[in-house]
Amino acid sequence: MKQKKTDGKEQALPKSLWRFYVKYAAKPMMWFLIAWMFLFISWDIANSTWWPMSQQKIVALFENGVTGDGFFTHALWTIGIIIWLFLVFDVMNTVHEQMAAHWKPLARKNISETLTNYVHNQSITFYNNRIPGKINSQINYIITGFETLFDFTAIISTLGVILLNMGLVLSINKYVAMVLLGSFIFRVVYSVLMMKPVTKASKTASESSSTLSGHIVDSISGFSIVKLFNGARHEEQYLDPLRVKNMKDQIKSSFLQRIMWIIPMFLWDLLFGAVLVLMLVLYMRGNIKVSEIVFTLSVYQVVQGNIGYIARTIPRLTDTIGSALHSYQELNQPIDIKDAPDAEPLVVSRGKIEFKNVSFRYKKKYVLRDLNLTIKAGERVGLVGTSGAGKTTLVNLLMRFYDPTHGQILVDGQDIKTVTQNSLRNAISFIPQDPTMFNRTLRENIAYGKPDATDAEIHSAARKAAADGFINAAEKKYESMVGDRGIKLSGGQRQRVAIARAFLKNAPILILDEATSALDSETEVAIQNSFEKLAKGHTTIAIAHRLSTLRNMDRIIVLDKGQIIESGTHQSLLRKKGLYANLWKMQSGGFLQEQE
Numbered sequence: 001m002k003q004k005k006t007d008g009k010e011q012a013l014p015k016s017l018w019r020f021y022v023k024y025a026a027k028p029m030m031w032f033l034i035a036w037m038f039l040f041i042s043w044d045i046a047n048s049t050w051w052p053m054s055q056q057k058i059v060a061l062f063e064n065g066v067t068g069d070g071f072f073t074h075a076l077w078t079i080g081i082i083i084w085l086f087l088v089f090d091v092m093n094t095v096h097e098q099m100a101a102h103w104k105p106l107a108r109k110n111i112s113e114t115l116t117n118y119v120h121n122q123s124i125t126f127y128n129n130r131i132p133g134k135i136n137s138q139i140n141y142i143i144t145g146f147e148t149l150f151d152f153t154a155i156i157s158t159l160g161v162i163l164l165n166m167g168l169v170l171s172i173n174k175y176v177a178m179v180l181l182g183s184f185i186f187r188v189v190y191s192v193l194m195m196k197p198v199t200k201a202s203k204t205a206s207e208s209s210s211t212l213s214g215h216i217v218d219s220i221s222g223f224s225i226v227k228l229f230n231g232a233r234h235e236e237q238y239l240d241p242l243r244v245k246n247m248k249d250q251i252k253s254s255f256l257q258r259i260m261w262i263i264p265m266f267l268w269d270l271l272f273g274a275v276l277v278l279m280l281v282l283y284m285r286g287n288i289k290v291s292e293i294v295f296t297l298s299v300y301q302v303v304q305g306n307i308g309y310i311a312r313t314i315p316r317l318t319d320t321i322g323s324a325l326h327s328y329q330e331l332n333q334p335i336d337i338k339d340a341p342d343a344e345p346l347v348v349s350r351g352k353i354e355f356k357n358v359s360f361r362y363k364k365k366y367v368l369r370d371l372n373l374t375i376k377a378g379e380r381v382g383l384v385g386t387s388g389a390g391k392t393t394l395v396n397l398l399m400r401f402y403d404p405t406h407g408q409i410l411v412d413g414q415d416i417k418t419v420t421q422n423s424l425r426n427a428i429s430f431i432p433q434d435p436t437m438f439n440r441t442l443r444e445n446i447a448y449g450k451p452d453a454t455d456a457e458i459h460s461a462a463r464k465a466a467a468d469g470f471i472n473a474a475e476k477k478y479e480s481m482v483g484d485r486g487i488k489l490s491g492g493q494r495q496r497v498a499i500a501r502a503f504l505k506n507a508p509i510l511i512l513d514e515a516t517s518a519l520d521s522e523t524e525v526a527i528q529n530s531f532e533k534l535a536k537g538h539t540t541i542a543i544a545h546r547l548s549t550l551r552n553m554d555r556i557i558v559l560d561k562g563q564i565i566e567s568g569t570h571q572s573l574l575r576k577k578g579l580y581a582n583l584w585k586m587q588s589g590g591f592l593q594e595q596e
């Protein structure tokens, strides 16, 4: 079986779920799947048909009485052939089940890999509007959908069994065959008619299930807020309506499925009575042998079982496929931030950054308005402004987390929209305002931007970020796990891990968004020295509320209501007696007031 390779590039997914299944799940193991289906169908048909036939043969043996010397040998031969065939079917059964035990995990792996990779390539906007837990359960629905699709194989073989057995009964008694055929047709028509409401109900049920599970994950991951505000009851009240809705949707969906097969089941029981009476009449007239009665009853049982299987499987299939279709539609949203088709890697020679008439809005209200800013190569710029002024948004645009609504951003003369996103982000070391971690080791978290980093490099980066002290004091040192999103670290330790990450990456452009806000003054001074060394020759944008950290910057930009209102060195801005001077005066290590 071939394995699909993901190259980490964003690829559009096929529009329809079926094409997705073929391309990403079935194609890499097409021949294996075809062989499995062939084996499964042959086994099912042969096994189910041989059962009534063998019963007829055994009863026929006794029915004719002991017929001379050869009877025993003949009987032994008959029994031998029957048992031998069952043994062959057992082997076929084991082989096809073992094959399924191979293709199912591989399909699961391929689907999960493709979808997770697709979701990872989605823009930040995709995540802004979604709950991660819900995304995960939608991926699982799509996986289950693929596996369930192969229940069609069982439906095909079941149809084969039904038709073959009906043909065999026809050779004995056409009335019984007609009864079987009539009820089979009724069952199929009935199932098809019921399919629409069942699919609709199951779609609703799966949607409310994944919404609920998303909100539960969200609620659990916010456990610290829950603890702090004694929010357990509130969370229950918040989740309760979702639970109730989900419960009702599930009940409705199961009820419809049940209805789908209970009525035919009654009908079938009544028909069984009719068939028995029919055979009684035929026997009294001497038109049917005991072995033929045994055969007919056995066929009746096999056909009943198989039709029941179809009647139960179709709603389950529509249920699961309905959920998979819905989930696929939700996940398969076009990626709104994409590399241009002819995108070239960004070439950073010096690291000059230009914002040209940049305006941006998340929704209706503009956050940045007609902003022009040129940062010279190697220049160190401080970005200041009240909370909500648009500082983080500005650097988000530079990293192309969002595209400007108007205007252009250039790095060394290249429009960042025309270069590959990977090369752009490789050129930037970014320390975010609230650094998050993976629940992995300190080593893995630090080396995230440079997976092939040597121990010496990792240790040196940690030292520069003043993180080596607490790491070496930890029980397992660099191998210590940091907990969910870094919960086992203090805010300042998390920040230092993020700083170490940036040191290790050592990209030509450095962006610090409140990078040292959680550190004590002593540690901050230690890190500032390292930053100064790092920033040498690197274009740097440092955002800070604590203005003292920006005093040595080449230039300070003051952002207010999405526009640059002042720009200059610390000293020149103080002399200007504008907003910066005002902020400086007000500040004694505190923070700025939120902007209305």
Ligand SMILES: Nc1ncnc2c1ncn2[C@@H]1O[C@H](COP(=O)(O)OP(=O)(O)OP(=O)(O)O)[C@@H](O)[C@H]1O
Residues within 6 Å of the ligand: 128, 362, 363, 367, 385, 386, 387, 388, 389, 390, 391, 392, 393, 394, 433
């Ligand atoms: N993902 C988003 N969706 C919608 N609006 C957003 C989003 N992110 C930020 N905003 C809004 O954009 C405005 C600017 O936010 P931004 O994060 O750039 O401010 P900031 O200057 O970095 O503030 P702070 O100093 O508090 O970090 C705010 O009003 C904020 O509510």
Ligand SMILES: [Mg+2]
Residues within 6 Å of the ligand: 391, 392, 393, 433, 513
């Ligand atoms: Mg911010």
